[in-house]
Amino acid sequence: MARVLDTPTPSTPPPPARSLRQTPWVRWGAPLLLVAALAVLPLVGTESFNDTLARIGVFAVAVLGLNVVMGYTGQVSLGQIFFLGLGAYVTAYGVQQGWNVVLVFVLACLLPAVAGLLVALAAARLGGLAIAMVTIALPIVGVPLAKRLSEFTGGSQGLSARFTDAPEGSGLYDDQFQLYLVLGIGGVVFLLTACLVRGKYGRAFAIVKDNENVASSMGISPYRYKVLAFTIASLIGGVSGFLYMVVVQYTSPETMSFGHSIELLVAMVIGGAGSIAGSLLGGVFYVVVPDLTNAVDPSLTSLLQGALLLLVLFLLPGGLVSLPRALARRLRRSPAGRGSAAPPTPPSSTPGSATAAERPQTERQGHA
Amino acid sequence: MEKFVQLVVDGLSTGSVYAALALAIVLVHSATGLINFAQGGLAVLAAYVAWVLTNQGLPVGLAIVAAILVSFVLGAVVERYLIRRFERGDPDTAVVVTIGLLTLVTGVAGWIWGYNNQQFPSLFPLDTVSLLGVSVSIRSLGTTAVIVVAMVLLQVLFVRTKIGLALRAVAINPQSAAFSGLPVGRLLMVGWGLAAALGAVAGTLVAPQLTLTPGMLDNALVYALAAVILGGLTSPVGVVVAAWIIGVLENLAAVYVGFIGFDLKVAVPFILIFVVLLVRPQGLFGRKTVVRV
Numbered sequence: 001m002a003r004v005l006d007t008p009t010p011s012t013p014p015p016p017a018r019s020l021r022q023t024p025w026v027r028w029g030a031p032l033l034l035v036a037a038l039a040v041l042p043l044v045g046t047e048s049f050n051d052t053l054a055r056i057g058v059f060a061v062a063v064l065g066l067n068v069v070m071g072y073t074g075q076v077s078l079g080q081i082f083f084l085g086l087g088a089y090v091t092a093y094g095v096q097q098g099w100n101v102v103l104v105f106v107l108a109c110l111l112p113a114v115a116g117l118l119v120a121l122a123a124a125r126l127g128g129l130a131i132a133m134v135t136i137a138l139p140i141v142g143v144p145l146a147k148r149l150s151e152f153t154g155g156s157q158g159l160s161a162r163f164t165d166a167p168e169g170s171g172l173y174d175d176q177f178q179l180y181l182v183l184g185i186g187g188v189v190f191l192l193t194a195c196l197v198r199g200k201y202g203r204a205f206a207i208v209k210d211n212e213n214v215a216s217s218m219g220i221s222p223y224r225y226k227v228l229a230f231t232i233a234s235l236i237g238g239v240s241g242f243l244y245m246v247v248v249q250y251t252s253p254e255t256m257s258f259g260h261s262i263e264l265l266v267a268m269v270i271g272g273a274g275s276i277a278g279s280l281l282g283g284v285f286y287v288v289v290p291d292l293t294n295a296v297d298p299s300l301t302s303l304l305q306g307a308l309l310l311l312v313l314f315l316l317p318g319g320l321v322s323l324p325r326a327l328a329r330r331l332r333r334s335p336a337g338r339g340s341a342a343p344p345t346p347p348s349s350t351p352g353s354a355t356a357a358e359r360p361q362t363e364r365q366g367h368a
Numbered sequence: 369m370e371k372f373v374q375l376v377v378d379g380l381s382t383g384s385v386y387a388a389l390a391l392a393i394v395l396v397h398s399a400t401g402l403i404n405f406a407q408g409g410l411a412v413l414a415a416y417v418a419w420v421l422t423n424q425g426l427p428v429g430l431a432i433v434a435a436i437l438v439s440f441v442l443g444a445v446v447e448r449y450l451i452r453r454f455e456r457g458d459p460d461t462a463v464v465v466t467i468g469l470l471t472l473v474t475g476v477a478g479w480i481w482g483y484n485n486q487q488f489p490s491l492f493p494l495d496t497v498s499l500l501g502v503s504v505s506i507r508s509l510g511t512t513a514v515i516v517v518a519m520v521l522l523q524v525l526f527v528r529t530k531i532g533l534a535l536r537a538v539a540i541n542p543q544s545a546a547f548s549g550l551p552v553g554r555l556l557m558v559g560w561g562l563a564a565a566l567g568a569v570a571g572t573l574v575a576p577q578l579t580l581t582p583g584m585l586d587n588a589l590v591y592a593l594a595a596v597i598l599g600g601l602t603s604p605v606g607v608v609v610a611a612w613i614i615g616v617l618e619n620l621a622a623v624y625v626g627f628i629g630f631d632l633k634v635a636v637p638f639i640l641i642f643v644v645l646l647v648r649p650q651g652l653f654g655r656k657t658v659v660r661v
Contacts, residue, residue, distance in 0.1 A: 076463050122645050126597065129403045132463055133593040136405075137638045140590050144631040258586055262471055269464055302582075303479050306472025310450070313465055 038187070042172075042179040050175040051247070052287060057182035058243040060283025061189055063268045064276070065236030070265075071274035072197050073229035074209030075131045079119070079138030080264050083112040083234040085146070085256025087241020092159035092251055093152055101163060108242040109235050116234020117227065124226040131226070139261040146253040158252025161245055181246050189239055194276050196232070205229055259302070263290075266309045272319030281320045373502040375619045381508035383615020384515040387608040388570035389585070389592035390599070391519060392563040394607050397596075398539040399559035400447070400455055402462040408585035408592070409473035410446070410564050411571030414439040416477055418572045419488050419580055428489050432572045436565045443564025444557035451560070452553070477582040488575035511573045518569050519608065522562065535559055587634055591615075594637035598644055614640065 042050055066080040087108040094104035123134040146153045153159060166177035196202055204225050207215040212222040245251060267286035272278020289308075293301040316322060389407055396404045414435040421431035450469065454462040492510035496503040526532040537545040538555045546552045571585060578584050595614055599606030618636040621628045628636065 070460075074460055076460050078467075122642050125645050129459060129463060130597055132405075133403065133597055134638070134641065136593060137590050137634075140587060141632075141635045141638060144634065148629075148632055259583070262467060265464070265467060266471060269468075299479050299482065300475070302471055303475025306468050306470070306475050309468035310465065310472060313461065313468065314453070317461065 062240035063282035064279035069233035079135035081261035082138035083237025087238035088251040091245040095161035112238030113235035120230035160250040272321030278321035379616035379619035383612040387611035390595040395563040406469035408589035411567035414568030415571040439568035440561040444561040447560035486580040490576035
């Protein structure tokens with residue numbers, strides 16, 4: 001919304017950028033370039049770099065799932081990590097039983113989706129916040145449950161499964177092969193989700209998030225779309241669980257602990273709620289920040305995450321993904337402020353920039 | 369039979385702890401319309417304050433009272449400087465704020481006092497007394513009694529005092545309250561302070577049993593939220609009753625239902641919720657809200 005209103009206002013610098021973005025060469029070339037870069041990346045990185053990148057991919061997918069239900073549909077879910085854990089366990093169990101990998105993948109998607117559907121059918125009956133209050137139970141019940149069902153889960157010891165060694169003759173190292181898998185599957189999930197939230201269902205989700213009464217008056221059942229969003233989020237969580245096993249090759253009850261679930265939510269909000277690119281940033285945050293703080297002082301991780309989350313909510317409610325836009329707005333506003341003293345700067349900016357400067361403010365008051 | 373009575377009494381005592389937390393959540397919700405996921409975290413902080421004070425040589429009772437006062441101030445400060453900014457906006461954002469607060473508070477406690485379990489001295493002796501021929505633990509009886517007294521005091525405050533009337537007015541309609549000259553902001557601070565103080569009672573009383581860690585009340589928070597859902601957000605009495613039901617049921621299920629056992633008893637309230645949701649979506653005692661579009 002803010003972006004639509006912003007586009008007519010900029011005076012000089014953006015037009016070339018816009019026209020550049022609209023030329024067919026750039027529109028088709030840029031994604032191709034990105035794909036090419038991602039295809040080469042695993043070959044040039046060191047092993048630890050590849051591993052970090054793959055873990056970022058795994059958790060970016062998990063954050064993306066959370067974003068579908070929370071960022072796009074506005075239902076706070078504290079249980080996303082449970083579906084990651086479930087997907088990981090299904091994968092580990094299937095591999096240990098020697099099932100076909102494709103079948104394992106399908107099961108790792110389907111079982112979490114079914115579990116999510118069942119939870120959502122009950123939880124979505126309650127008003128908004130109650131979903132958060134019910135889903136908080138998923139990781140808290142999930143950990144002892146995983147310990148209890150030890151014939152499937154290996155109890156506290158956990159399960160390990162090695163099934164992603166690079167195939168013979170491919171000339172790839174294991175970490176390169178794993179990164180390719182993550183990039184491939186994760187990329188497809190991102191693409192599909194991007195289509196989903198931009199299309200018919202995405203608009204329905206947005207209405208449900210914005211105002212449930214309006215939604216139902218338009219024939220969109222909030223209940224049904226909440227359940228749908230939650231189920232899709234669980235399915236994506238299952239995919240991320242599969243990818244987790246691809247990269248980490250080991251899972252234990254600790255994988256789906258309450259703390260991790262909170263961290264996932266923190267990562268999503270800091271990356272940017274309701275944004276595809278924000279999910280990627282969330283994945284980066286989830287993986288990189290603990291790595292950094294552990295290097296300094298492991299007991300600081302939780303403190304830093306909480307402080308960062310509150311800071312972001314105060315200063316940048318849209319998350320890191322909105323940082324460029326917020327900076328651009330600030331830059332544009334500051335010359336306009338001084339411009340009233342020194343008369344004619346750019347002629348077009350006077351009426352337009354005033355609305356552009358006020359618009360985000362009112363919007364922020366409404367939302368934050 | 370004796371075992372059964374013991375289980376029920378112990379269940380009532382843990383149920384009281386959940387009830388206090390749940391009541392604090394309801395208090396905050398009625399004042400500011402949001403669910404405070406940091407309620408347990410703040411209570412843990414209070415328990416740590418009391419623990420530090422007892423290590424300084426203060427008697428346990430005094431340390432707990434001091435921690436309750438500190439919590440009151442802390443709750444009021446949190447409302448004024450953190451929550452106030454998000455109160456009128458999107459409730460989902462406000463919930464995320466409280467989750468951030470929970471992470472922050474847990475992090476602060478872990479950073480200062482570490483993540484190892486600490487022994488917290490009990491306010492009550494660890495003996496048992498004979499009650500109607502059955503021996504029950506004094507600690508369970510004492511915990512229940514203290515929390516019931518705290519809740520009764522709170523009720524008296526709300527119903528019988530002028531400040532209680534003002535608090536209720538602000539909860540019902542902040543705008544009208546402001547028009548009739550009530551200091552809404554300060555009353556909201558008092559509401560949050562009272563909730564934090566009630567949480568502190570729960571935290572310090574349960575700390576000897578759970579041993580003190582930064583995540584000590586994560587499970588209790590889940591139980592409290594379950595009680596809030598079961599009782600209905602609009603019904604303090606319902607919430608307390610639901611918390612007691614949960615406390616007793618989970619104790620009984622842990623012992624008498626083989627599959628559940630002690631490790632899975634946290635699932636009991638949620639099985640209960642699923643059943644209740646299918647039958648009475650507004651909660652056991654809650655009223656159905658009708659929204660005019």
